[in-house]
Amino acid sequence: MRVSKEKAAENRERILTEAARLFREQGLSGVGVDALAEAAGMTHGSLYSQFGSKERLAVEALTHAARTSAARLSDAGTLEEYVMHYLSADSRKRPGEGCVVAALVGEIPRQGAAVRHSFTDVVRAVTKRIASLMPGRRKSEDEALAIVATLVGALTLARAVDDDLELSDRILAAARTRLMSH
Amino acid sequence: MRVSKEKAAENRERILTEAARLFREQGLSGVGVDALAEAAGMTHGSLYSQFGSKERLAVEALTHAARTSAARLSDAGTLEEYVMHYLSADSRKRPGEGCVVAALVGEIPRQGAAVRHSFTDVVRAVTKRIASLMPGRRKSEDEALAIVATLVGALTLARAVDDDLELSDRILAAARTRLMSH
Numbered sequence: 048m049r050v051s052k053e054k055a056a057e058n059r060e061r062i063l064t065e066a067a068r069l070f071r072e073q074g075l076s077g078v079g080v081d082a083l084a085e086a087a088g089m090t091h092g093s094l095y096s097q098f099g100s101k102e103r104l105a106v107e108a109l110t111h112a113a114r115t116s117a118a119r120l121s122d123a124g125t126l127e128e129y130v131m132h133y134l135s136a137d138s139r140k141r142p143g144e145g146c147v148v149a150a151l152v153g154e155i156p157r158q159g160a161a162v163r164h165s166f167t168d169v170v171r172a173v174t175k176r177i178a179s180l181m182p183g184r185r186k187s188e189d190e191a192l193a194i195v196a197t198l199v200g201a202l203t204l205a206r207a208v209d210d211d212l213e214l215s216d217r218i219l220a221a222a223r224t225r226l227m228s229h
Numbered sequence: 230m231r232v233s234k235e236k237a238a239e240n241r242e243r244i245l246t247e248a249a250r251l252f253r254e255q256g257l258s259g260v261g262v263d264a265l266a267e268a269a270g271m272t273h274g275s276l277y278s279q280f281g282s283k284e285r286l287a288v289e290a291l292t293h294a295a296r297t298s299a300a301r302l303s304d305a306g307t308l309e310e311y312v313m314h315y316l317s318a319d320s321r322k323r324p325g326e327g328c329v330v331a332a333l334v335g336e337i338p339r340q341g342a343a344v345r346h347s348f349t350d351v352v353r354a355v356t357k358r359i360a361s362l363m364p365g366r367r368k369s370e371d372e373a374l375a376i377v378a379t380l381v382g383a384l385t386l387a388r389a390v391d392d393d394l395e396l397s398d399r400i401l402a403a404a405r406t407r408l409m410s411h
Binding site: 073074076077142148150151152153154155156157160163164166167170171188189190192193195196197198199200201203204206207208209210211214217218220221222224225 | 255256258259324330332333334335336337338339342345346348349352353370371372374375377378379380381382383385386388389390391392393396399400402403404406407
């Protein structure tokens with residue numbers, strides 16, 4: 048049975064959305080092909096025949112997640128609104144739907160070249176977009192890189208220490224204050 | 230054969246040093262008990278009889294690594310010297326000997342309660358020490374938390390994108406500039 052082009056594209060989109068969610072929630076090394084296939088409602092074999100390898104699927108899922116975040120970032124309006132959303136309690140509790148850089152950064156040094164390259168592309172793209180939201184007099188990619196570092200560090204730390212919610216809240220608030228005041 | 234108390238303490242120290250290095254290099258979930266036993270020059274069984282579980286060993290190794298870093302941080306002198314060292318190319322290439330917070334932060338949300346609690350204790354301790362290095366007029370734990378977030382974010386990002394060394398260097402430099410100028 049042949050599947051129409053639209054249907055095939057729709058399927059692919061759904062698989063990538065599920066894979067991107069699982070990878071962000073459980074880590075690249077924490078998710079096996081079986082779990083990916085199950086979440087996508089496919090057999091192990093058909094997932095392989097479509098993507099070739101777990102690494103290839105990870106590359107596409109990473110790019111897919113970044114594209115979705117980019118669309119959201121374009122809607123963010125101001126840098127201030129973006130920072131307030133990024134460093135919110137809601138964003139802390141939803142790694143599966145949030146920033147792919149924050150969710151995966153710790154694991155990337157141990158990945159293969161293809162995953163590493165696509166991650167680096169995502170960091171470059173996020174930095175460009177942050178720079179484009181900056182007020183004219185401060186607009187610089189180096190300044191944007193420092194902002195990205197603070198955002199990613201604060202969100203990953205806040206998630207790591209959320210067994211102490213007061214400390215976790217203080218990290219988010221301190222980073223928001225620092226980013227807004229300079 | 231009985232082992233003297235000093236010898237036993239020395240052995241324990243050596244095992245924790247090796248375990249802390251491996252966990253930081255390969256991640257908590259990336260290192261198995263076999264690799265830990267091999268690095269410590271012990272059998273799987275004797276490692277278990279000494280520590281009880283991989284989680285227990287991880288808790289002790291984390292605390293051990295934090296104690297070693299704390300000693301180094303006390304030697305750092307000024308906040309500026311500490312930041313310059315933390316965000317250096319040398320620190321980027323040696324996760325196994327560096328900051329345990331930066332090396333493990335991404336994995337912590339998926340760990341058991343004991344590992345999570347000891348990680349949170351380390352974050353609190355690092356923050357207090359950073360605050361103690363801050364010049365009097367700026368000294369505040371909230372400001373210190375924002376500094377820790379920027380340090381951890383910049384170092385983890387710089388390691389993740391070091392397939393593009395120029396970008397990686399720029400992240401370290403941008404974070405140094407931001408932390409030194411405010």
